[in-house]
Amino acid sequence: DIQMAQSPSSLSASVGDRVTITCRASQSISNFLSWYQQKPGKAPQVLIYAASTLQSGVPSRFRGSGAGTDFTLTISSLQPEDFATYYCQQSYSTPITFGQGTRLEIK
């Protein structure tokens, strides 16, 4: 199985801050990487797929980058609705696997 490691596991930030979350794969996964946002009690929602393609309807302050083993999700200016948990997910091979999540909290 391909292991996905996110860092940090949790992060405190303020509205307006720029934040970056990192996801590292245990082997190269090309650009087969997606990012999700999950709010408490809700299902995850896709933000980015193919490492850097913004899902329709997702605000442009979200940006994904990377290829191979190292990927980042950047939120350029945090909004109150962005405080949530974020997951990366690889689809290079089955089983499809997710990172352990990064909890983004209000400072």
Next chain:
Amino acid sequence: QVQLQESGPGLVKPSQTLSLTCTVSGDSVNTGSYYWTWIRQPAGKGLEWIGRGHFSGSTNYNPSLNSRVSISVDTSKNQFSLRLTSVTAADTAVYYCARSFRVRGVNWFDPWGQGILVTVSS
């Protein structure tokens, strides 16, 4: 607007079989571009991909569950289903169904159902 809705028992006894159904509206499960997927999340923990099914009958499962899991797609009802046998407390989780897109090999999940909590307990 595509919507998915999970249904099934919220309580299953140990050693019994967990059976869930996902009803799809706004799309057809016999659309060849999609796989229909189950994902679970134990309370306070991360996401685990269970497996996926295609209307053609093709399936893929997580090897950690491989011998206990089956996913089927019912085109007549526009539903897909999950069966997990010989459950234990470790199978207690919120179970999500989701539509899986695949473009140039990249798979992502959108939309998801709201999730259903299944507790394994006697």
